Amino acid sequence: QVKLLQSGAALVKPGASVKMSCKASGYTFTDYWVSWVKQSHGKSLEWIGEIYPNSGATNFNEKFKGKATLTVDKSTSTAYMELSRLTSEDSAIYYCTNQFAYWGQGTLVTVSS
Amino acid sequence: DVVLTQTPPTLSATIGQSVSISCRSSQSLLHSNGNTYLHWLLQRPGQSPQLLIYLVSRLESGVPNRFSGSGSGTDFTLKISGVEAEDLGVYYCVQGTHAPMYTFGAGTKLELK
Numbered sequence: 270q271v272k273l274l275q276s277g278a279a280l281v282k283p284g285a286s287v288k289m290s291c292k293a294s295g296y297t298f299t300d301y302w303v304s305w306v307k308q309s310h311g312k313s314l315e316w317i318g319e320i321y322p323n324s325g326a327t328n329f330n331e332k333f334k335g336k337a338t339l340t341v342d343k344s345t346s347t348a349y350m351e352l353s354r355l356t357s358e359d360s361a362i363y364y365c366t367n368q369f370a371y372w373g374q375g376t377l378v379t380v381s382s
Numbered sequence: 383d384v385v386l387t388q389t390p391p392t393l394s395a396t397i398g399q400s401v402s403i404s405c406r407s408s409q410s411l412l413h414s415n416g417n418t419y420l421h422w423l424l425q426r427p428g429q430s431p432q433l434l435i436y437l438v439s440r441l442e443s444g445v446p447n448r449f450s451g452s453g454s455g456t457d458f459t460l461k462i463s464g465v466e467a468e469d470l471g472v473y474y475c476v477q478g479t480h481a482p483m484y485t486f487g488a489g490t491k492l493e494l495k
Contacts, residue, residue: 304484314423314431314474316484328482364430369421369476370442372430 271295273365273373280379281355288351289376291365298346299323301367305339305350308375309361317363320348355380384409384480388473388487394495395465403490405475407456412479419478422451422460425489426471434473435460462492470494 276290304319318329320339327339338351362375385408395401411418418438423431433442435451448463475487
């Protein structure tokens, strides 16, 4: 069955960067776009961007351009998202999802000194 | 950007009651290819979102048939015919017609009366 396994929670200092992973299994990784979604505490969902593993093509929500970098490693069927210049506004749970049909368990990022 | 407005923000129901959630779009969600990319998600407490209904009215595999979706253009409805305890959580509509900018509704919290 399809699974998206995300990396564990991260505590990072303001101004630093964080890179999280999403390992896919149960389907052909290169065939489907992988999206990343942000959920701030108690709030709704916000689409960050997506990457097509086969080519590495990306699309972003304008709000997250310059904040998020999306990459993949086809050899391990893993998608990555790096967030840079972190502030308290970046504290949230981040999900990877395959076309909203399959979701990872989420990665909690806490930005604190 | 397309704005999805969900009402009500909170819904109190008893077990067995039928309820409806509305999702209205600021722009038509009818794609030029004839599809309407409006989907419904449920996020149970402490869990990742899960897909319930896609393309307005198609039931995702494994989802009980007490869930149904309807609508067209800018107005959409999710109906639960006979709420069960496992249905409690936050419901989101999400549009993909105007991809690659995906947007979510603010959510409707279903709780027990």
